[in-house]
Amino acid sequence: MSNLLECKNLTKSFGSLNALNNVNLSIDKGRIIGLLGPNASGKTTFIKLCNNLLTPTSGKIRIGGYEPGIETKKIISYLPEKNYLNDWMRVSQLIQFFQDFYEDFNRDKAYDMLNKLGLDSKDRLKTMSKGTKEKVQLILTMSREAQLYLLDEPIGGVDPAARDYILDTIIRNYNEDSTVIISTHLIADIEKILDDVIFLKEGQIVLTKTVDEIREESGKSVDSLFREVFKC
Amino acid sequence: MSWDLKSDRPIYTQLIEQLELRICAGVYPPGGRMPSVRDLAQEASVNPNTMQRALAKLEEDGLLYSHRTSGRFVTEDTSRIRETKSKLAQEQIEEFLQKITDLGFEISEILSIIKKITEELKK
Numbered sequence: 338m339s340n341l342l343e344c345k346n347l348t349k350s351f352g353s354l355n356a357l358n359n360v361n362l363s364i365d366k367g368r369i370i371g372l373l374g375p376n377a378s379g380k381t382t383f384i385k386l387c388n389n390l391l392t393p394t395s396g397k398i399r400i401g402g403y404e405p406g407i408e409t410k411k412i413i414s415y416l417p418e419k420n421y422l423n424d425w426m427r428v429s430q431l432i433q434f435f436q437d438f439y440e441d442f443n444r445d446k447a448y449d450m451l452n453k454l455g456l457d458s459k460d461r462l463k464t465m466s467k468g469t470k471e472k473v474q475l476i477l478t479m480s481r482e483a484q485l486y487l488l489d490e491p492i493g494g495v496d497p498a499a500r501d502y503i504l505d506t507i508i509r510n511y512n513e514d515s516t517v518i519i520s521t522h523l524i525a526d527i528e529k530i531l532d533d534v535i536f537l538k539e540g541q542i543v544l545t546k547t548v549d550e551i552r553e554e555s556g557k558s559v560d561s562l563f564r565e566v567f568k569c
Numbered sequence: 570m571s572w573d574l575k576s577d578r579p580i581y582t583q584l585i586e587q588l589e590l591r592i593c594a595g596v597y598p599p600g601g602r603m604p605s606v607r608d609l610a611q612e613a614s615v616n617p618n619t620m621q622r623a624l625a626k627l628e629e630d631g632l633l634y635s636h637r638t639s640g641r642f643v644t645e646d647t648s649r650i651r652e653t654k655s656k657l658a659q660e661q662i663e664e665f666l667q668k669i670t671d672l673g674f675e676i677s678e679i680l681s682i683i684k685k686i687t688e689e690l691k692k
Contacts, residue, residue, distance in 0.1 A: 369616055501614070508610050511617045529580060529615050549579040549619070558576035 347396035356382040358540040367513040372520040374537030375567045380520040414483035424463040447480035468495045486517040525560040572613040584623035593654045600645040
């Protein structure tokens with residue numbers, strides 16, 4: 338199987354609510370993909386299913402040929418929407434922690450990014466602002482040489498300059514063997530770096546296209562099209 | 570020269586235009602080596618695959634050529650670059666003429682306006 342990620346009839350229900358409803362998807366290597374949708378459209382549910390934090394009600398997911406589990410965790414670098422790291426730890430300790438955990442963690446890359454963003458590795462997480470914490474988490478996630486990066490709202494809490502740096506990092510980190518999936522509401526900021534976009538609405542995929550297809554066919558940016566499709 | 574990309578047109582076509590402009594302006598001189606896809610993508614803050622496609626199109630058009638081991642270069646054929654320059658100039662002028670006739674001017678009037686402005690600029 339050449340596709341990095343494949344879903345067949347993937348459904349996840351919480352009681353009577355279908356958070357994801359019969360999703361079929363295949364994603365290649367070497368892509369940067371925007372997972373876009375309004376609140377409660379199923380973005381985080383999808384990402385959690387990929388990470389084995391939720392189990393499907395029905396249907397299947399395969400990543401690199403495996404069902405979500407130990408094997409997929411080796412190849413997926415996941416940035417959750419919430420901070421899950423220990424507050425008392427220093428950045429240097431977190432880096433050590435990640436290095437112990439993940440074979441593919443690149444320590445030099447992490448320190449390089451810390452320097453670029455002007456962060457001190459001796460600082461403890463609890464003394465940092467919300468935005469700075471997010472930067473640290475993103476640095477840890479992007480410092481792995483993973484095959485699939487799943488970034489859940491990576492740019493929400495950081496200032497525009499740091500946002501540019503983060504997007505820059507994603508571009509710089511890009512290689513033909515790895516795919517990045519970014520879930521976000523801040524479409525205008527990221528659409529230039531995306532290959533494809535996936536629009537989710539009420540747990541279903543309503544559109545998958547490349548950014549340039551959207552611009553060519555509608556004469557609109559992805560951001561404008563989104564506002565049109567999901568008009569309240 | 571900064572990368573100026575509009576949000577309502579395909580990125581790919583805009584990258585082609587901007588790269589052509591840079592080649593014509595000598596930012597990438599004839600026979601010179603182009604920066605890598607990754608560096609260019611980063612500079613323009615765009616997806617590397619899109620940049621790659623734009624470069625491939627310019628190669629197809631003969632403005633760039635690839636050397637198997639050492640990368641991508643600007644053509645040494647200066648007449649080919651001049652051709653592109655004229656094409657870009659024509660596009661700019663057509664756009665300008667469209668806008669100015671929309672304002673209600675006749676083509677003949679435009680020439681005297683241009684003459685007047687260039688004389689003022691000289692002073």
